[in-house]
Amino acid sequence: MKDKNIIGLRVSKARKKSGITQMELAAQMQVLDVPIERSGIAKLETGRRPVSDIEIAAISRILKVSVAWLFEGEETSK
Numbered sequence: 001m002k003d004k005n006i007i008g009l010r011v012s013k014a015r016k017k018s019g020i021t022q023m024e025l026a027a028q029m030q031v032l033d034v035p036i037e038r039s040g041i042a043k044l045e046t047g048r049r050p051v052s053d054i055e056i057a058a059i060s061r062i063l064k065v066s067v068a069w070l071f072e073g074e075e076t077s078k
Contacts, residue, residue, distance in 0.1 A: 004047055004049055004050045005051045007059075007070040008047040008051075009045070009047075010065075010069065011045050012045040014065045014070075015022065016061060017023075018063050022038045022041040022042055022045070022054060023038045026038045028055060029055070030060045032058045034055055050078055
């Protein structure tokens with residue numbers, strides 16, 4: 001199966017570095033009015049699900065990494 005996003009592995013890396021679970025990330029995204037379940041986070045991280053721009057912005061904010069880092073990894077996290 002072809003990957004449906006290019007940021008999944010970086011999301012996983014940043015989430016683990018932040019010490020939060022997939023469930024906690026999903027809950028924090030829902031607080032920001034971005035509806036996603038834990039299973040959606042799992043699929044996103046493994047590249048089996050596309051990710052929207054709204055989701056990228058929320059993930060960046062929650063995990064305290066830049067959007068550019070999620071895509072390219074060239075910047076250091078905030």
